Amino acid sequence: MYRPVDESVIRRLNEIAGPKAVYTDEDTLTIYSKDETLGISHRPEIVVKPATSKEILEIMRLADIENIPLTPRGKGTGLSGGAIPVYGGIVLSCERMEKIVDIDHKNLMVITEPGIITGELQKAVEAKGLFYPPDPASLESCSIGGNVAEGAGGSRAVKYGTTKDYVNGLEVVLPSGEMISTGGKVVKDVTGYNLTQLITGSEGTMAIITQIIFRLIPLPKLRKDLLIPYSSIDQAAQTVSEIIRTRIVPTAIEFMERNSFELAESFTKRKLAFRDATAHLLITLDGNQQEALEEDQGKVGEICERNGALDILIATSPTSRERMWEGRKCLFEAANHFGSMYKSLDVVVPRSLIPTLIQGTKEISERYRMKTMCFGHAGDGNVHVLIFKGDLEDEEWEKRIDHAQRDLYKETIDLGGKITAEHGIGLLRKPFLSMNLDPHQIDLLRRLKKAFDPKNILNPGKIFDL
Numbered sequence: 001m002y003r004p005v006d007e008s009v010i011r012r013l014n015e016i017a018g019p020k021a022v023y024t025d026e027d028t029l030t031i032y033s034k035d036e037t038l039g040i041s042h043r044p045e046i047v048v049k050p051a052t053s054k055e056i057l058e059i060m061r062l063a064d065i066e067n068i069p070l071t072p073r074g075k076g077t078g079l080s081g082g083a084i085p086v087y088g089g090i091v092l093s094c095e096r097m098e099k100i101v102d103i104d105h106k107n108l109m110v111i112t113e114p115g116i117i118t119g120e121l122q123k124a125v126e127a128k129g130l131f132y133p134p135d136p137a138s139l140e141s142c143s144i145g146g147n148v149a150e151g152a153g154g155s156r157a158v159k160y161g162t163t164k165d166y167v168n169g170l171e172v173v174l175p176s177g178e179m180i181s182t183g184g185k186v187v188k189d190v191t192g193y194n195l196t197q198l199i200t201g202s203e204g205t206m207a208i209i210t211q212i213i214f215r216l217i218p219l220p221k222l223r224k225d226l227l228i229p230y231s232s233i234d235q236a237a238q239t240v241s242e243i244i245r246t247r248i249v250p251t252a253i254e255f256m257e258r259n260s261f262e263l264a265e266s267f268t269k270r271k272l273a274f275r276d277a278t279a280h281l282l283i284t285l286d287g288n289q290q291e292a293l294e295e296d297q298g299k300v301g302e303i304c305e306r307n308g309a310l311d312i313l314i315a316t317s318p319t320s321r322e323r324m325w326e327g328r329k330c331l332f333e334a335a336n337h338f339g340s341m342y343k344s345l346d347v348v349v350p351r352s353l354i355p356t357l358i359q360g361t362k363e364i365s366e367r368y369r370m371k372t373m374c375f376g377h378a379g380d381g382n383v384h385v386l387i388f389k390g391d392l393e394d395e396e397w398e399k400r401i402d403h404a405q406r407d408l409y410k411e412t413i414d415l416g417g418k419i420t421a422e423h424g425i426g427l428l429r430k431p432f433l434s435m436n437l438d439p440h441q442i443d444l445l446r447r448l449k450k451a452f453d454p455k456n457i458l459n460p461g462k463i464f465d466l
């Protein structure tokens with residue numbers, strides 16, 4: 001179906017990007033054959049690390065002329081297999097493109113290359129009193145281009161939204177070998193279809209993102225972080241519902257059940273506060289007025305107590321805040337570190353239905369007798385559910401996990417939710433897409449993909465088959 005990468009292609013890639021940017025050795029091919037998604041890998045034929053948009057354009061033109069599949073890659077922290085080159089070919093890593101082009105104070109915008117680590121971009125704009133709010137838990141290791149491609153979320157979505165809410169313009173290379181710029185530094189723009197938002201979240205299947213314009217907001221001056229233990233998951237879930245109902249908008253409301261902070265303790269080798277509680281909430285509030293912030297903190301405290309909070313711990317320094325969040329942020333890394341096999345789900349329901357979703361998860365865990373672990377961004381209705389294989393035989397695991405996933409997806413969809421909130425469809429959730437989108441919608445997505453990529457060479461095999 002595709003042309004293999006042969007000597008002449010390798011020679012052309014060397015000419016375009018320089019020999020130091022082209023890799024065919026086994027070690028590199030192995031590293032770039034996977035991301036952070038457990039249990040899936042596929043070896044590329046070659047890895048290229050271009051340094052400029054122009055090099056990316058030339059590499060894409062070569063892939064188009066020669067009919068070679070090309071998979072864009074950021075930092076490989078994806079959790080749906082998006083950067084895995086299922087048809088081999090070229091992996092194009094943006095990791096060397098990590099320059100911030102301009103922080104524009106006058107227009108409250110930043111222009112950046114895609115390879116910069118998200119946390120580095122955040123620090124750079126914060127040093128200038130500006131704020132880029134999206135904060136995936138992988139912020140210290142993922143790239144901003146990967147965030148745009150995945151439409152990444154994070155804990156601050158409750159108040160500030162997700163990556164898509166900050167993408168104002170893109171420079172991209174199309175699979176057919178042209179470069180275009182969409183959007184710009186303007187605040188309003190209805191000039192033609194909104195390609196910026198179509199490409200954002202397209203999981204590297206429509207275009208290679210070579211430069212991004214983000215809008216920024218002023219950095220809030222004050223912040224409070226609260227850790228609240230509960231003796232039941234239901235009490236924690238009811239607290240989340242009541243906070244939202246009361247129209248207080250915290251920056252973040254994160255949820256962890258007991259077995260997730262036990263896992264975090266083993267990984268960080270630190271004892272977490274309130275370790276005997278059954279569930280924890282982590283709540284962040286921010287703002288610019290001390291009085292208003294304290295008023296919100298008081299109201300949140302009352303709601304927590306009314307719903308059975310055992311205590312409330314308030315972080316008073318950046319160090320105590322970091323320690324408070326450490327346990328929550330490390331959970332995917334911790335689950336991978338201990339080598340147990342699991343499937344990770346990323347379901348989202350309307351926020352008021354979080355208690356029903358968590359109850360449903362427990363019932364599915366009992367129905368299939370498989371250990372589950374729930375944690376995540378409860379304030380925006382997004383729960384990560386890990387379902388563990390334990391000591392099941394492979395065949396039995398495959399059978400049960402398929403049923404368990406389908407049951408949880410059905411429950412989510414019945415509640416008006418979606419099968420992925422922020423990790424994407426990629427490879428992992430491809431078999432379940434048709435549960436959530438009707439055939440007409442999937443057909444329209446296919447036609448859009450074909451309009452961008454008629455030869456199906458950009459990240460083929462992801463989201464759906466053509």
Ligand SMILES: Cc1cc2nc3c(=O)[nH]c(=O)nc-3n(C[C@H](O)[C@H](O)[C@H](O)COP(=O)(O)OP(=O)(O)OC[C@H]3O[C@@H](n4cnc5c(N)ncnc54)[C@H](O)[C@@H]3O)c2cc1C
Pocket residue numbers: 035036071072073074075076077078079081082083094114135136137138141142143144145146147148149150151152153154155203204205207208209210329330331332333422423459
């Ligand atoms: C510990 C941990 C915590 C996480 N927490 C969160 C979280 O809170 N919220 C969240 O949303 N995600 C989270 N993730 C998932 C992951 O970090 C995000 O999906 C992130 O956006 C991936 O960025 P990356 O640079 O690693 O991209 P990669 O994994 O390299 O690629 C992801 C996808 O983007 C495409 N892509 C990458 N760069 C480009 C480009 N320049 N142009 C076009 N396509 C491109 C790839 O083809 C692929 O389909 C977490 C992951 C881990 C391991």
